[in-house]
Amino acid sequence: MPLIKNKPSVQVSFQLVKKELKLVESQILDQVKAFDPALEPYMDYICNTSGKRIRPALAILAGGATGGVNDDHLKIGVILELIHMSTLVHDDIIDGADTRRKVPTANAKWGNGMAVLLGDALFSHSLLLATEFDSIDICRKVGKASREVCQGEVIQTQRRFDLTLTKDDYFHIIEMKTGALFAAATGIAASLSEVSEDVETQLYNYGMKLGTAYQIYDDCLDLVGTEEEVGKTLRTDLEKGKLTLPLLNLIEQATPAQREKLNKRIIEQQPLDLPVLIGIAEYEGAVESALDTAANLLQEAREDLQILPASKWRSSLEEITSYLDGLLDKCRK
């Protein structure tokens, strides 16, 4: 399987919530002013490296689908996006990444130490912002999601180059590190609409499955994408011994001789470079199988939405899964 050319990064248009996402964007930039003047230039840089804003879009769509979008849905979107951004600042330190979204990372610009502290400041601000809801329940849900993300990151780092990592372990990690914030976006948005517990749970589940599928896609992209198109440093998973689903499939499907060769590299903490992987039979099959797993999760996520009355919002939540399906398909080419 060759590297994919012309592989676009995720760019869902989110047409339905375009207006709301503009407000979210401006509210994110407004946060810069909440910091001490000394921090403003840093925060301005970090907040201006525009992301895909998937989490805010999910919160807004879930709000629309559960009775109508209000300011609270925008606010939870902003908060979860800021939390996400603060984790990216720290992720880039861990991964030694110098580029994200085609611009230098905080660590590349100001060094690792400063990036640690800037991530902390942004993270603490996000959690403080959550107290503006005047609802302990919402604060608790935001806090829990944040802790999940952090714990997922710890376990992922702990288990690098760890051959005993099972697929269950992998799912546990990605549900925490990625699923939790997606699920918080849709679940908390439902909670803010004061819907029944059942609807909130189903929307939470939708977010969890979508987030998990998205992470599997991202893990496949790290193997088969190109840096020019994706706009960030790739192949870091291989270098860092991060055993993602396609790699776990590969290890599982390899012949005993191939497995030994692969294991040797992992145990010696040598980078798992692509030529070595492609040399192993079933490399394509291993990626395909991971993509299938993601597609199944997306199907389940669509089913979770059936509890909602039909609406343009529900359709848009469905379209996101279809869009991601399309991206998975491009990885197969």
Added chain:
Amino acid sequence: MPLIKNKPSVQVSFQLVKKELKLVESQILDQVKAFDPALEPYMDYICNTSGKRIRPALAILAGGATGGVNDDHLKIGVILELIHMSTLVHDDIIDGADTRRKVPTANAKWGNGMAVLLGDALFSHSLLLATEFDSIDICRKVGKASREVCQGEVIQTQRRFDLTLTKDDYFHIIEMKTGALFAAATGIAASLSEVSEDVETQLYNYGMKLGTAYQIYDDCLDLVGTEEEVGKTLRTDLEKGKLTLPLLNLIEQATPAQREKLNKRIIEQQPLDLPVLIGIAEYEGAVESALDTAANLLQEAREDLQILPASKWRSSLEEITSYLDGLLDKCRK
């Protein structure tokens, strides 16, 4: 001024709250179980490197002094101590410190990347724990104090080797990075006792001044203490170009020729080693003057306590300032 021998680390006995501090200690260790099993060994290590627990002691004493100690005062003590511990984990990365409280730091044990993530996990857990109060007001105060600490750390790092740093800037930094959590301990404890706003403000001020004085003491200790006695890596401020109050005094008091020599080293980001400093006239005076500033703050802190009715708790809060006064005096020897 020679290095101080037999310089004890701060070890206030906190006799009056010994029983409560034992409970705090056990509640801190209980937090380990709140994490994913994979994180327990790390958190167990971090939570077992017993600190001085100054912040919990302050919360408990302030609780006693405002109507009686209850479980909430212990809980806020635990939360603020966990936040403090999480900032120490990140501080040690920034400072490249390999020892704290005579044991290896998290970064020395598991590397910088893991230490970043463990600090994040502990920090997010602390803020989640604050939601157990069922009070948005308390959550907000905890969140604000946390953000202050993080911002203080950023500004401190930003302004290393920065000759334009004024004493006002220095106080702004240490009030944020150290004062904020001390003030939160006494201020939130008063708030939990539902006292008048005036009493809460005075107790907040007491904590702020005590914390600021404590940081000045710590900054002087970094220059005149010995590692064997203090139990952590010292002279890091000098190496890292951190312009603390005694150094700012020194720059201010130096002759033009001395200042030029000192400035040259700072501009070239060369370590400010002690022999260079001692060669400058008024080195002793510069430390003395910083110690005087701290002593004045302690006097003001004592005055803030006068709003409280006389009690063994108030006496104990006063004794802490006297104890710190004693430590300042030892630095003068």
